Amino acid sequence: xxxxxxxxxxxxxxxxxxxxxxxxxxxxxxxxxxxxxxxxxxxxxxxxxxxxxxxxxxxxxxxxxxxxxxxxxxxxxxxxxxxxxxxxxxxxxxxxxxxxxxxxxxxxxxxxxxxxxxxxxxxxxxxxxxxxxxxxxxxxxxxxxxxxxxxxxxxxxxxxxxxxxxxxxxxxxxxxxxxxxxxxxxxxxxxxxxxxxxxxxxxxxxxxxxxxxxxxxxxxxxxxxxxxxxxxxxxxxxxxxxxxxxxxxxxxxxxxxxxxxxxxxxxxxxxxxxxxxxxxxxxxxx
Amino acid sequence: xxxxxxxxxxxxxxxxxxxxxxxxxxxxxxxxxxxxxxxxxxxxxxxxxxxxxxxxxxxxxxxxxxxxxxxxxxxxxxxxxxxxxxxxxxxxxxxxxxxxxxxxxxxxxxxxxxxxxxxxxxxxxxxxxxxxxxxxxxxxxxxxxxxxxxxxxxxxxxxxxxxxxxxxxxxxxxxxxxxxxxxxxxxxxxxxxxxxxxxxxxxxxxxxxxxxxxxxxxxxxxxxxxxxxxxxxxxxxxxxxxxxxxxxxxxxxxxxxxxxxxxxxxxxxxxxxxxxxxxxxxxxxxxxxxxx
Numbered sequence: 014x015x016x017x018x019x020x021x022x023x024x025x026x027x028x029x030x031x032x033x034x035x036x037x038x039x040x041x042x043x044x045x046x047x048x049x050x051x052x053x054x055x056x057x058x059x060x061x062x063x064x065x066x067x068x069x070x071x072x073x074x075x076x077x078x079x080x081x082x083x084x085x086x087x088x089x090x091x092x093x094x095x096x097x098x099x100x101x102x103x104x105x106x107x108x109x110x111x112x113x114x115x116x117x118x119x120x121x122x123x124x125x126x127x128x129x130x131x132x133x134x135x136x137x138x139x140x141x142x143x144x145x146x147x148x149x150x151x152x153x154x155x156x157x158x159x160x161x162x163x164x165x166x167x168x169x170x171x172x173x174x175x176x177x178x179x180x181x182x183x184x185x186x187x188x189x190x191x192x193x194x195x196x197x198x199x200x201x202x203x204x205x206x207x208x209x210x211x212x213x214x215x216x217x218x219x220x221x222x223x224x225x226x227x228x229x230x231x232x233x234x235x236x237x238x239x240x241x242x243x244x245x246x247x248x249x250x251x252x253x254x255x256x257x258x259x260x261x262x263x264x265x266x267x268x269x270x271x272x273x274x275x276x277x278x279x280x281x282x283x284x285x286x287x288x289x290x291x292x293x294x295x296x297x298x299x
Numbered sequence: 300x301x302x303x304x305x306x307x308x309x310x311x312x313x314x315x316x317x318x319x320x321x322x323x324x325x326x327x328x329x330x331x332x333x334x335x336x337x338x339x340x341x342x343x344x345x346x347x348x349x350x351x352x353x354x355x356x357x358x359x360x361x362x363x364x365x366x367x368x369x370x371x372x373x374x375x376x377x378x379x380x381x382x383x384x385x386x387x388x389x390x391x392x393x394x395x396x397x398x399x400x401x402x403x404x405x406x407x408x409x410x411x412x413x414x415x416x417x418x419x420x421x422x423x424x425x426x427x428x429x430x431x432x433x434x435x436x437x438x439x440x441x442x443x444x445x446x447x448x449x450x451x452x453x454x455x456x457x458x459x460x461x462x463x464x465x466x467x468x469x470x471x472x473x474x475x476x477x478x479x480x481x482x483x484x485x486x487x488x489x490x491x492x493x494x495x496x497x498x499x500x501x502x503x504x505x506x507x508x509x510x511x512x513x514x515x516x517x518x519x520x521x522x523x524x525x526x527x528x529x530x531x532x533x534x535x536x537x538x539x540x541x542x543x544x545x546x547x548x549x550x551x552x553x554x555x556x557x558x559x560x561x562x563x564x565x566x567x568x569x570x571x572x573x574x575x576x577x578x579x580x581x582x583x584x585x586x587x588x589x590x591x
Contacts, residue, residue: 038396041389045403048461051418054429058421070427113318116311123300126308136315139323141574145522145543146567149550149560150326150333173318190300203307232411234525239547250413254529257417265421276414283409287402290409294466295473 052276059083059270066266082270089267090252091244092274098164099248103231105168107223110177116207118181123193133182139175148239155240162243167236177222180296184215217292224286225293228279249275327567333560340554351561360545361565368521368541371456375520378460380512383467384505388497390468391475401472405465412462412525419458420445420530448538451531455539459526463519467512474508475501514577521573542566 058066059082060075086092120126121133147170155166188211196210212219237248253271283290302308334351338344355361390401407415422430423444431441444454478501486496524543527533533540533548540548546566549559 037389041397041400044386045400048403048407051422054422055418066427070424071429071432113314117315120302120308120311124302124308124311125300126302126305129308132312132316135319139319141570142323142327142567143522143570145524145546146330146563146570147322147326149546149556149563150329151322153329154321154326169318170322172322173315178315193300197303203303203311207311228409232413234411234413234528235543238528239551250411253417254413257420257529265424265427268417269421272414272417276410276418279410279414280406283406284402287405291405291469294408294469 052280055269055272055276058266059273061266063264063266066264070265082266083274085264085267086256086271086274089256092249092252094245095247095249095252098246099231099250102164102167102237102248103227105164106171106230107226109168109172110174110226111181111219111223113172114174114177114181115211117178118185119207119211121178122182122185123188123190136173136175136178139173144170144236148236152240162241162246164246166240167246167248170236171230174222174226177226180218180222180293181215184218185211188214217289221289221293221296224282224289228282228290232279330560330563330567333557334564336557338556340556344557347557351558352565354558355561355565361562363537364540364542364545364562365569367452367537367539368523371452371459371523371539371541372517372520374453374456375459375463375523376513376516378456379464379467379516380509382460382464383512384471384509386464386468387471387475388501391472401465401468405469407462408465408469413529415458415462416526416529419461423454445531446535448535451535451538455526455530458530459520459523462526463516467516470508470512471505474505478504510577514573518570518573518577521570542569 057074060077060079061072062076062079062081065072065076117136121129121136151170152161152166155161155163155170160166192214193206193210196206201210232250233248234250234254237246237251241247241251253275256268256271333344335346335348336344337347337350386401386404390397422428425431425443425446428444430444434441442450445451482500482504483496486500491499522543523541524547527539527541527544528547531539533544542562543566546559546562549555549562
C-alpha cells in the first residue's frame with residue numbers, strides 16, 4: 014500500500030560525524046535501558062529466595078534460577094482459571110465489538126438512510142462516557158437481573174466500541190460500491206456481504222483493532238474490580254494485584270514472579286504483532 | 300448506496316443501538332437520578348435533592364480532589380508530551396537499532412497498569428528499592444517516594460509518564476513521517492540549522508498532532524485509577540486521591556452511592572469540558588494550518 018510506504022521512517026540526515034553517530038547510539042541505548050531495566054529487575058527478583066531478599070535486596074542477580082517464588086504464586090491462587098477468565102473475557106469483548114461493529118460500520122459507510130448523521134454522532138459520543146462514569150448504574154442494572162459476577166457482566170458493557178466502528182467505517186469507505194453491488198447481483202444477502210465479503214477486504218484494519226482491543230481488555234483492572242466479587246470470574250490483573258495487598262511485607266520475589274506471569278504474555282503479543290498494534294494506535298490520529 | 304430494503308440499515312444499527320442505550324445512555328441518566336438520593340446499597344434510597352452537590356462544593360472535598368487531579372494531569376501531559384516529542388524526533392530513523400529502542404519505550408504502553416504499578420512499587424520501595432539505592436550511590440538526597448504526602452503525587456505522575464510517553468512518541472512519529480522531505484531540503488538550502496528547521500518546519504506541521512496527543516493524554520490522565528489503586532490507595536493522607544479514586548472510595552469504602560453518583564455527574568461534566576477544549580484546539584489548527 015502506498016500509505017504504508019510513506020510511513021516508513023526517512024533515512025536519517027547524514028550524521029555530522031561518525032563519533033557523533035556513535036554518541037547518539039550510546040545515548041539512546043541508555044534511554045532504552047531506562048525502559049528495559051525495570052523489567053530486568055522484575056525478572057531477577059522473581060528468581061530470588063526470601064533470605065536473599067532480606068539479606069541483600071538490591072543485589073543485581075539471584076543466586077540461581079530459583080523457582081520458589083513461582084511455586085508460591087501457583088499455590089496462592091487458581092492461576093489457570095485466572096488466565097482462562099482473562100483470555101475468554103478479552104477475546105469475547107474483541108469478538109462482540111467486531112460482530113456488532115461490522116454491520117454498523119457498513120451501514121454508516123455505505124448506506125443512505127435517515128438519521129445516519131445522528132447515529133454516527135451518538136456512537137462517537139460514547140467516547141465521552143468512559144467506564145468510570147458508567148460502573149455504578151451498570152452494576153445495579155446487571156445485579157437486578159442476576160448477572161452480577163458473570164462473564165456477561167464483564168463482556169457485554171464493552172460490546173460497542175466507538176473506536177472500532179469508526180475504524181471499520183473508515184476502512185469501508187475505500188471499498189468500491191461496485192464490489193458490493195456485484196455481490197448483490199449474484200444474490201448474496203446483506204448478512205453474507207457483511208460477514209463474508211467485507212471482512213477479508215479490510216482484514217488489516219480488523220486485525221489491528223482486534224489486537225488493540227484484546228490487549229486493552231486483557232490488561233484491564235478497573236472493570237473486573239468493580240464488577241466481580243466472586244473468584245470464579247476474577248481476572249489475572251486482579252489476582253496479581255492482590256498478591257501485594259495480602260500484607261506481603263518483604264516478599265517481593267513472589268509479587269515480582271506474579272508480575273512476570275502477568276506482563277510476559279502482553280509483551281509477547283506486542284513483540285509478535287508490533288506492526289498491527291502500532292497501526293491501531295497511530296490511526297487514532299488520522 | 301441505496302439500502303436493499305428501507306429497514307435494513309436500522310436492523311444493522313440495532314445491536315449497536317441496544318448496547319448504547321443499555322450500557323451508555325441509560326447509566327448516564329440513571330447516575331444523574333441517583334445523585335439526588337442518599338443510598339447505602341442496603342436500606343431504601345432517600346430523596347435529598349441537590350444535597351450531595353451542596354455538600355461536595357461546601358465541604359471543599361470536590362475542590363481538593365479537583366486540584367489533585369489537575370496537578371497530576373498537568374504534570375503527566377507536559378511530561379509525556381515533551382518526552383514523546385523529543386524521542387520521536389531523535390528516533391525517526393531507519394534501522395533495527397532504532398526500531399528496537401522505539402519498541403522498548405512503547406512496550407510500557409502495552410503492558411497493564413497493574414504490572415507497571417507493581418514494578419515501580421518494588422523499584423521505589425523505601426527499604427529494598429534499587430532506585431533509592433542508586434540515588435544514594437551517586438550522592439543525591441533520596442525521599443520517601445510514595446510515603447511523603449508532598450512527593451507521592453509526583454512519583455505516581457512520573458510512573459504514568461514512563462508508561463504513556465511511548466503513546467505520544469508513536470503519534471508524533473506518524474506525524475513526522477507525513478512531513479515531506481522536500482520541505483527540509485528547501486530549509487537546508489536556505490541555510491537553516493537543525494534547530495531552525497525544527498522551529499520553522501517541523502513544529503508548525505506537527506501542531507495538529509500535538510493538539511490531538513495533548514487532549515487525548517489530558518483525558519487519559521484525568522481518568523487515572525489503576526496505578527493509584529495499586530500504588531498508593533489514594534494516600535498518604537489523600538495526597539493522591541484523584542477523581543475516579545474518590546468515586547470508587549465513596550461506593551466501595553463509604554457505601555455512599557448517591558454521593559458517588561453526584562461525583563460521577565461532576566466528573567462527566569468536566570470530561571465534556573475537556574472534550575470541548577479538544578474540539579476547540581482542532582478547529583483552531585484548522586484555521587491556521589500553515590502558521591509561522
